Every structure is written in structure tokens, then in C-alpha cells.
Amino acid sequence: MKKFILIAFVFFASFSYGQEDLTRILFILDASNSMNARWGEQTRIEAAKELLAKTVDGLKNVPNLEIGLRVYGHQSPITATFQDCNDTKLEVPFASDNFNQVKARIRSIYAKGTTPIARSLEAAAGDFPDQKSRNIIILITDGLEACDNDPCVIAKKLHDKGVKVTPFVIGLGMDLSYLEKFKCIGSYTDAETKESFEIVLENVVNKALLNTTVQINLNDTQSKPSETDVTMFLFKAGTSDLKYTFTHTINKFGNPDTLILDHMIDYDLVINTIPKVIKKNISITRNKHNTIDVDAPQGYIKARFTNASRPYQFDLRIMKSGGTRTLNAQKIGAVDKYIVGKYDIEILTLPRIYVQVEVNQSTTSYINVKAPGTFKYSAGKGITGQVFTKNVDGTWDWVANAKDNSRKGQWNLQPGEYKFVYRKKDLKSSVYTVEKPFRINSNNTITIKL
Numbered sequence: 001m002k003k004f005i006l007i008a009f010v011f012f013a014s015f016s017y018g019q020e021d022l023t024r025i026l027f028i029l030d031a032s033n034s035m036n037a038r039w040g041e042q043t044r045i046e047a048a049k050e051l052l053a054k055t056v057d058g059l060k061n062v063p064n065l066e067i068g069l070r071v072y073g074h075q076s077p078i079t080a081t082f083q084d085c086n087d088t089k090l091e092v093p094f095a096s097d098n099f100n101q102v103k104a105r106i107r108s109i110y111a112k113g114t115t116p117i118a119r120s121l122e123a124a125a126g127d128f129p130d131q132k133s134r135n136i137i138i139l140i141t142d143g144l145e146a147c148d149n150d151p152c153v154i155a156k157k158l159h160d161k162g163v164k165v166t167p168f169v170i171g172l173g174m175d176l177s178y179l180e181k182f183k184c185i186g187s188y189t190d191a192e193t194k195e196s197f198e199i200v201l202e203n204v205v206n207k208a209l210l211n212t213t214v215q216i217n218l219n220d221t222q223s224k225p226s227e228t229d230v231t232m233f234l235f236k237a238g239t240s241d242l243k244y245t246f247t248h249t250i251n252k253f254g255n256p257d258t259l260i261l262d263h264m265i266d267y268d269l270v271i272n273t274i275p276k277v278i279k280k281n282i283s284i285t286r287n288k289h290n291t292i293d294v295d296a297p298q299g300y301i302k303a304r305f306t307n308a309s310r311p312y313q314f315d316l317r318i319m320k321s322g323g324t325r326t327l328n329a330q331k332i333g334a335v336d337k338y339i340v341g342k343y344d345i346e347i348l349t350l351p352r353i354y355v356q357v358e359v360n361q362s363t364t365s366y367i368n369v370k371a372p373g374t375f376k377y378s379a380g381k382g383i384t385g386q387v388f389t390k391n392v393d394g395t396w397d398w399v400a401n402a403k404d405n406s407r408k409g410q411w412n413l414q415p416g417e418y419k420f421v422y423r424k425k426d427l428k429s430s431v432y433t434v435e436k437p438f439r440i441n442s443n444n445t446i447t448i449k450l
Contacts, residue, residue, distance in 0.1 A: 118149030385422025
């Protein structure tokens, strides 16, 4: 079964472009019979025509832009014994104000024929009046070449003629093995829904119009851009004016994804790692691919019980070494990612446990915690009391307060020596203070009747 894809071929002449340079975009629409297949609530041809017409409508006010329309597979019906591999035609030539004409012709197209991609590309190279503009081809199709020519060969011929071809391939609902067939033409990505296809189509058009792209490298300790999957904020430099929000992505080629940013302003970049990384006053150079390098090496922290026989719920408080600000609250058993470095950690057990951990690149730093036991008390009358733990030097530290005037209560406590100091609430003399020593072992419960 054929799938729905978009390929954008960008033809660049060999000179620099200024603000006044003319851009020409040729849209090639696949009107082969397979485009009549259903895609959600529409057929593929209906969806393609709708999105293409919407895109054309949005280009009306773009300065220094001309567009054209070529269609294939719309003139000769395909049959069991015949397919017209020459069924490709320039329907609307380039002109300065032909947007309504292109939209009208799009609406009148019906899908019926075969898929001569290579011949359409070869013919499309001659649709451009000259090579003095930025010449761009955006091909919308639902499948592979159906005739005898090879689009890869055509791409090579164009290159041999001195035309540089830079395609963008966006596949909808396509597995990677299918997309691999376009590898000879250029880069590709995928989109699963009509809505996501609309977004990537807009992105391709923006790349073609701006000719200014950005790649944000989140570098590890080896200065390789291997870090990813984190939210990035781009603010207008020196302000709180948030311009862009992206989830950092590494594409199928193992490179950070290409972004489109307004080159007219400078940016402050915030990488929402733990802790966040900030890079300020970033300038974007027009008409080139910009690379922004950010040092963001990361590893992992995980606290775990070494001998727990049942689940216990405790949190960790993560702080930068020497600092007091809480960076994150993380549960024992969970894993979170942190910038490489040293961290002070308060484990919210009773009593508290304090450790320092060093996070290293792409590795997990483990914190081993002994499983707690449970202390319970009950009394015939309300009491006031406190729990203390014995230190190795013989001193005692406070651990917890009993609820005032309570008759029962309990805590999960770390293994060790304790005492419960209490007095019955209605006895108004300190001489009625009582101490009850007890020991806590992991996973065990001790109950004291007062």
C-alpha cells in the first residue's frame, strides 16, 4: 500500500542572497489513482488539495515570491493494461500574482493516473525561467515511482548540471523501511496525522523562504551533541518575551533537529535540564545554517532500598553541592536526569539521611537506602511525646513529635536504636515523664503499649 509523503527539493544558485532576492516555489501535486484512497475522514487527494490550497493562500503577502503548479497523473486514467508515464503537466506557470489561479486549478484536479515522479522532476527543472532566483520544488505524493525512471538518477543529473538539490521528505504513517527508499534523494522525517503533516509542510515552506536554519547542540563531556529530549525556551534577549518553545529532538540521522527562527532578533536560550542551563545573547546569521553549542552533559540519580520486602514511599531533596535551593524532589525508586556534577541529597526518611552524589556522563549514580521498619504506640489516655534516635557517639537526636493528646500513632523509621519519651497529657508534672527504648529492624513492626 502506498503511503502519503511530502518531498521538498530546494535548488540553489551559486551566489549570496540579499533581502530583495526573488524566490520561486514550484508545487508538484500527485494526482495518481492511489490518491483516491481514504485517509481519515478524507481521501488523500482531498487532504492534499486542502492543505496545498491553504499553504498557497498563506503565501499571498510574502514579498519577492513567485509560485507555480505542476500536476501528474490527472490526465490519463490508469488501467490494468496501461499507464501514461508522460502524464505530467505544468498547469500554472510562474507569475508574480497568480495565487488565486493556482488555488482554482488545485480545486479542479481529479486523481486518476499513474506516478511518474522522475519525469515530473526532470520536466520541473525546466519550469523555472532562470537560475537567478532561489528555485524550490515541493512535491506532494503518496508513493514511490511507478514508471521506468529513477528519481535518484534524475537528482544526480540535476546535480551534474550544476544544480544543488536539497530535499526534505516528510512521510505520513510510514515505516522507516519505506522512507529509506528516499535516502538517495535526501533527508526525511515522518508525521502520523493530517495535523502534524500541516505543521511539517509549513516548516518546509518556512525553510525555503527564510533560507536560515538553526541547530542546537546539547553537548556531552566529549563535546558531542548526544543530549536530547528536554524542553528549550528561546526568549528575546534580555527580556521575558518567550518567542519559541521546542522539545529538543535528535533526527533519524543522529543529528539535532533543524529549527526555523526569526533571524532579526537575538535570543536568550534556556535548556530545562536539572539544573537549567542558560546561554544569552545568541545571534542568528541570515542565509546560513547556524549551530548553537551548549554544554549540557547529563547523567542519572536513583535511590533504591537494598532490602525492602514491601513498597515504601519516600522522597529525595536534590540540591547543588554547597547550595540550599531545592532543584528537584524525586521518589526512591525513580530515576531522574541531572547535569554532570556534585549534588547534596536529603533523603526524607525518619531520621533524615544526608549524602553527596557525583553525577557522571550517561551513567546512573545509585544511592542505597536500608528499608525502614515500623514503630507503633497505643495508650489508654492521651499523651504528649517525642521520638529520638541514638547516634554512634551516644548522643540523641530528635526524630518526630507525637500528635498532641493522641492515644495512638506510628512512623516508618530507619533501622537503629530509639527511645520514645512521653507523658500522659493530664498529668501536670514533669516527674511523670517516661522513656521507652526500642530497636527498629528493616521490614519489621514493633508495637509499644504505654
